[in-house]
Amino acid sequence: MSRPYAKLPRWIDYGLIPLVNLVVAFLVAGLVVLAVGESPLQAAVLMLRGAFGYAEGFGFTLYYATNFIFTGLAVAVAFHGGLFNIGGEGQAYIGGLGVATVALSLGAILPWWLNLPLAIALSFAFGALWAFIPAYLQARRGSHIVITTIMFNFIAASLMVYLLVGVLKPVGSMAPETRTFDVGGQLPKLRGLFELFGFNLGGAPLNVSIFVALAAAFLIWLLIWRTKLGYEIRTLGFSPRAARYAGMSETRLIVVTMMISGGLAGMMALNAVMGDQYRLAIDFPQGAGFVGIAVALMGRGHPAGIVPAAILFGMLYQGGAELAFDMPAISRDMIVIIQGLVILFAGALENMFRPGIGAAYQWVRFRTEEPAGASVGEAK
Amino acid sequence: MAEPAIELIGIDKSFGAVRANKSIDLTVERGTIHGIVGENGAGKSTLMSIIYGFYQADRGEIRVGGRRVEITDPNAAIAAGIGMVHQHFMLVDNLTVVENVMLGAERSPLLRKGIATVRAELRRLEADHGLEVDPDAIVENLPVGLQQRVEILKALYRQADILILDEPTGVLTPSEADHLFEVLKQLRAEGKTIILITHKLREIMAITDNVSVMRQGEMVATRKTAETSVAELAELMVGRRVLLTVDKDVAKPGDPMLSVKRLTVKDGRGVPMVKDVSFTVRAGEIVGIAGVAGNGQSELLEALSGIRQAESGQIVLCGREIDPAKESDPAEIRRIGCGHVPEDRHHMGLVLPFEENENSILGYQDDPRYQKGLLLDLTAMRRDARDKIEGYDIRPADCRLKTANFSGGNQQKIVLAREMERDPDVLLIGQPTRGVDVGAIEFIHKRIVAMRDAGKAILLVSVELDEIRALSDRILVMFAGNIVGERGPDASESELGLLMAGVDEKEAAE
Numbered sequence: 001m002s003r004p005y006a007k008l009p010r011w012i013d014y015g016l017i018p019l020v021n022l023v024v025a026f027l028v029a030g031l032v033v034l035a036v037g038e039s040p041l042q043a044a045v046l047m048l049r050g051a052f053g054y055a056e057g058f059g060f061t062l063y064y065a066t067n068f069i070f071t072g073l074a075v076a077v078a079f080h081g082g083l084f085n086i087g088g089e090g091q092a093y094i095g096g097l098g099v100a101t102v103a104l105s106l107g108a109i110l111p112w113w114l115n116l117p118l119a120i121a122l123s124f125a126f127g128a129l130w131a132f133i134p135a136y137l138q139a140r141r142g143s144h145i146v147i148t149t150i151m152f153n154f155i156a157a158s159l160m161v162y163l164l165v166g167v168l169k170p171v172g173s174m175a176p177e178t179r180t181f182d183v184g185g186q187l188p189k190l191r192g193l194f195e196l197f198g199f200n201l202g203g204a205p206l207n208v209s210i211f212v213a214l215a216a217a218f219l220i221w222l223l224i225w226r227t228k229l230g231y232e233i234r235t236l237g238f239s240p241r242a243a244r245y246a247g248m249s250e251t252r253l254i255v256v257t258m259m260i261s262g263g264l265a266g267m268m269a270l271n272a273v274m275g276d277q278y279r280l281a282i283d284f285p286q287g288a289g290f291v292g293i294a295v296a297l298m299g300r301g302h303p304a305g306i307v308p309a310a311i312l313f314g315m316l317y318q319g320g321a322e323l324a325f326d327m328p329a330i331s332r333d334m335i336v337i338i339q340g341l342v343i344l345f346a347g348a349l350e351n352m353f354r355p356g357i358g359a360a361y362q363w364v365r366f367r368t369e370e371p372a373g374a375s376v377g378e379a380k
Numbered sequence: 381m382a383e384p385a386i387e388l389i390g391i392d393k394s395f396g397a398v399r400a401n402k403s404i405d406l407t408v409e410r411g412t413i414h415g416i417v418g419e420n421g422a423g424k425s426t427l428m429s430i431i432y433g434f435y436q437a438d439r440g441e442i443r444v445g446g447r448r449v450e451i452t453d454p455n456a457a458i459a460a461g462i463g464m465v466h467q468h469f470m471l472v473d474n475l476t477v478v479e480n481v482m483l484g485a486e487r488s489p490l491l492r493k494g495i496a497t498v499r500a501e502l503r504r505l506e507a508d509h510g511l512e513v514d515p516d517a518i519v520e521n522l523p524v525g526l527q528q529r530v531e532i533l534k535a536l537y538r539q540a541d542i543l544i545l546d547e548p549t550g551v552l553t554p555s556e557a558d559h560l561f562e563v564l565k566q567l568r569a570e571g572k573t574i575i576l577i578t579h580k581l582r583e584i585m586a587i588t589d590n591v592s593v594m595r596q597g598e599m600v601a602t603r604k605t606a607e608t609s610v611a612e613l614a615e616l617m618v619g620r621r622v623l624l625t626v627d628k629d630v631a632k633p634g635d636p637m638l639s640v641k642r643l644t645v646k647d648g649r650g651v652p653m654v655k656d657v658s659f660t661v662r663a664g665e666i667v668g669i670a671g672v673a674g675n676g677q678s679e680l681l682e683a684l685s686g687i688r689q690a691e692s693g694q695i696v697l698c699g700r701e702i703d704p705a706k707e708s709d710p711a712e713i714r715r716i717g718c719g720h721v722p723e724d725r726h727h728m729g730l731v732l733p734f735e736e737n738e739n740s741i742l743g744y745q746d747d748p749r750y751q752k753g754l755l756l757d758l759t760a761m762r763r764d765a766r767d768k769i770e771g772y773d774i775r776p777a778d779c780r781l782k783t784a785n786f787s788g789g790n791q792q793k794i795v796l797a798r799e800m801e802r803d804p805d806v807l808l809i810g811q812p813t814r815g816v817d818v819g820a821i822e823f824i825h826k827r828i829v830a831m832r833d834a835g836k837a838i839l840l841v842s843v844e845l846d847e848i849r850a851l852s853d854r855i856l857v858m859f860a861g862n863i864v865g866e867r868g869p870d871a872s873e874s875e876l877g878l879l880m881a882g883v884d885e886k887e888a889a890e
Contacts, residue, residue, distance in 0.1 A: 226755045228745055231738065238731045244687055245720070245728045246743040247711025 008358055014305065018298065018346060020353050022312075025345035029338040036329045043323055043330065050322025051315035055194060057322065059204025065307075065314030066206075066271045067285075069213040071292025072299060072306040073220050074127075074264035079301050080224055081257035082237035087134060087149030088265040089289025090156030091127040095266020097160070098122030099273045100168070100178055100280040103185025110184050119274055120212065120267060127266015128259035130156060135258030139251040145258070157283070164282055177281040187275040207275035216264060217303035223260075233257050265289060294343040297350065309346075316342060383446035385410040385542050385573035386431070386462075391440035393426055400426040402597045404440070408542075408590075413564060413574045415584040415605070418594030419617055419817040424577050427594070428544055431575075432464045433457040444542070463535025467547040469527055473520035477530050478502065480519055481537050498537065505536055509566055525556035532563070542573045549583060553672050554845070554877030561587045581610045593617055618818045628829045631853040634663035636696075637837035638684070638718075638806050643693030643704075645676070645683040652691070653679040655861040661806065661837040666828065668840045668852030669863075672880055676861040677841045678723055681810050684839070685720040686713035687728075698805050714743060719799035721792075723810030723841065729795040732784040736774075737765035739783050740798050768797035773823070789820030796824060800831060807831060810841045825851060845873060845880075 030040030051061045071088045078085035102119040134148035164176040187207045194201045224230040236243040236253045243250060272284050291313055299305030320335030384407045391404040400423045408414045418424045429435045433451040441448055444460045451457050471480050478498050486494045502515050513529050535543055549557040564574055576588060584591050585605060592602040593616040601616050638661040645654035653676040661667045671677050682688035686708040695702040698717050722728040730739050741750055741761055750757050765779035772793045813821045828851060832838055842848050848855055855867045857879040865879045
């Protein structure tokens with residue numbers, strides 16, 4: 001047995017270690033706040049209160065979280081197949097085109113609940129197609145998917161500027177955006193639902209697409225761990241040679257995995273475009289595609305981790321905005337620093353504390369179990 | 381009597397809850413060759429890593445020449461006069477011999493002086509020990525045996541008195557191994573101390589003065605080689621008697637199940653690795669392919685199993701012709717009725733992070749019996765896995781356990797169970813017992829023979845000559861991509877060894 005560290009129980013792996021990472025991230029962020037002369041404790045209170053303290057703030061937190069569930073799942077699916085999809089941003093952007101197609105053409109004709117499935121299908125299809133090209137290039141030509149998906153973000157951004165400035169902009173308007181969707185192209189907010197429980201969401205844009213996001217999380221869990229396709233994706237992700245040995249087609253798997261990933265990123269547009277802004281505006285994803293990478297890493301690729309991680313980042317977005325508003329010394333950029341620290345500790349340095357925690361756990365367990373082990377030895 | 385060259389007293393080392401070394405005592409006399417044998421995972425490598433400073437012992441002390449030393453890193457080991465030749469060479473392939481020997485001992489920012497010193501020293505070592513090697517040769521152009529010699533020279537250049545060799549013959553042809561032993565004997569004659577780690581008992585018998593046996597982290601015995609036997613050492617290693625030979629009747633070959641005609645296969649770089657090879661495997665026989673690793677066996681197996689596209693030639697499998705022009709498809713080969721136990725079980729035969737039951741359907745994931753609507757039928761998968769665990773005595777008997785947590789032997793049993801329980805007509809087996817402990821080897825060999833007796837055609841590739849000779853009904857020897865000879869199972873080892881080294885068949889017959 002030459003494994004240096006034995007397997008850790010799940011509560012350490014999925015509970016304690018992310019928690020420790022998070023605490024350290026906030027401690028370092030606290031130092032930054034201290035450095036600009038504000039009280040870290042007060043900042044934390046402001047941030048938490050902004051994100052969770054009142055119904056409207058919570059509504060905003062969940063609205064952002066919805067975006068991040070979609071993009072986080074997108075990154076996670078690709079990750080299981082051993083692919084790093086950095087193109088969530090562009091795929092979400094193009095996905096907006098799918099949503100807008102439905103909302104602009106059918107918004108005046110069909111009610112929202114008939115338009116929603118169509119918008120889901122089209123946003124998924126548009127995002128998937130945008131991911132198809134890098135996927136095909138990777139599978140057939142070996143062009144590295146990280147590079148191509150990054151480049152496709154820029155292509156998507158330029159394409160959308162072209163479309164929004166030239167093609168989709170209503171005549172006479174100055175803003176680079178489509179006209180406002182008709183009522184059938186607008187997803188209902190959850191204000192009424194929350195009022196039943198006595199909460200006032202105020203102007204929070206939380207809408208029905210959060211249920212679509214949660215359903216997607218469940219379906220992705222089912223896909224990855226309960227279907228043959230998921231089995232093949234995981235095999236490819238862990239060992240391309242084993243996938244080849246098992247007779248799986250690498251080309252097909254790369255393309256299918258990336259298209260599912262791109263499609264999920266595209267579905268993020270449901271929330272932002274059809275659920276909040278009711279129009280397709282320039283740069284609407286606002287970095288959600290990139291945050292999805294951190295969410296997927298922190299959630300360890302599992303939907304049950306991605307949903308809480310998405311809520312955490314929703315909190316950082318919403319609470320951060322309130323913090324920047326209430327503490328003049330803390331600018332919007334400071335919030336980005338804090339978000340960056342969370343990404344750094346929870347994502348990039350995820351394994352920093354693992355050896356230490358593992359060793360401590362083994363030490364504790366070894367000490368408590370040794371007498372029992374010794375008596376077994378004597379019994380022989 | 382002189383002080384022993386090296387003494388270990390009460391060495392203890394744990395990794396987490398696993399105690400890799402338990403109070404090890406070892407004394408190695410100066411000017412002797414001391415063998416250390418043990419199964420995989422017995423703790424040999426850990427112990428040597430402690431001596432060479434890769435790990436620190438939790439308890440215990442190391443004495444070199446009677447003096448206690450603290451070996452905190454490999455530099456300290458070198459300073460104490462200890463040199464190590466690793467199983468996987470630590471050489472820079474595209475540097476010359478001189479540059480490799482100098483690496484880490486350049487002494488000054490400009491290399492001129494260093495190179496001159498190394499050259500002079502290499503000439504002296506050549507004269508003293510007969511360690512001949514072209515100092516300006518690029519290392520990657522040297523045969524494996526000479527590369528190993530460069531490793532030895534590196535250690536001697538650093539004034540090593542104690543030389544540790546970790547599985548030195550694993551990559552050598554028998555004649556290269558003989559040559560190495562000559563060198564080692566000569567070094568011994570000059571007063572150097574050599575520690576030889578191996579799992580090949582015959583080498584121990586052939587060359588060592590003393591031998592120590594490790595089992596499950598403990599040093600269970602030390603013997604004078606002259607006073608022990610292979611059987612005793614094998615028993616000490618596993619703690620019980622094992623069969624070193626395989627009981628089997630004479631084969632009753634039937635119809636040809638796999639025939640290969642003029643097959644040529646290129647590797648990833650476009651270099652032909654299998655050249656114009658033809659042979660046939662019949663039902664009810666085991667055909668063994670002997671050869672030193674890297675002579676085309678791997679590519680041959682991969683081409684036959686559809687993993688690698690063949691360049692040209694003809695393969696007829698169970699009466700069906702496989703068109704080499706068509707894109708090869710491992711799933712198709714499997715459907716025709718050909719199982720494959722791959723050489724590289726860690727990266728090909730298994731997905732180590734998977735649960736055991738997930739691995740037990742790898743390659744057969746399309747089988748309708750594992751499907752339930754759109755989903756996989758986990759109940760069926762696990763039931764199936766539990767049956768195989770029982771039938772093949774896979775331990776621990778837990779089909780939900782991560783595959784990486786099984787030992788090498790049990791991992792191999794997982795692969796074997798998966799491929800054999802499909803009852804294929806043809807079974808391709810690569811390195812069935814590599815990294816597998818002695819107890820499991822016996823089991824695996826019995827299973828392979830049972831498959832043969834059930835009338836299956838079996839193609840066995842192994843670099844272990846003993847295994848090939850024990851199992852095969854016919855032996856084909858591969859060298860440089862060609863089949864250079866066919867022999868019966870009674871062929872002598874030296875005869876096969878010569879063929880493996882590429883010596884002409886007529887010369888070999890003499």
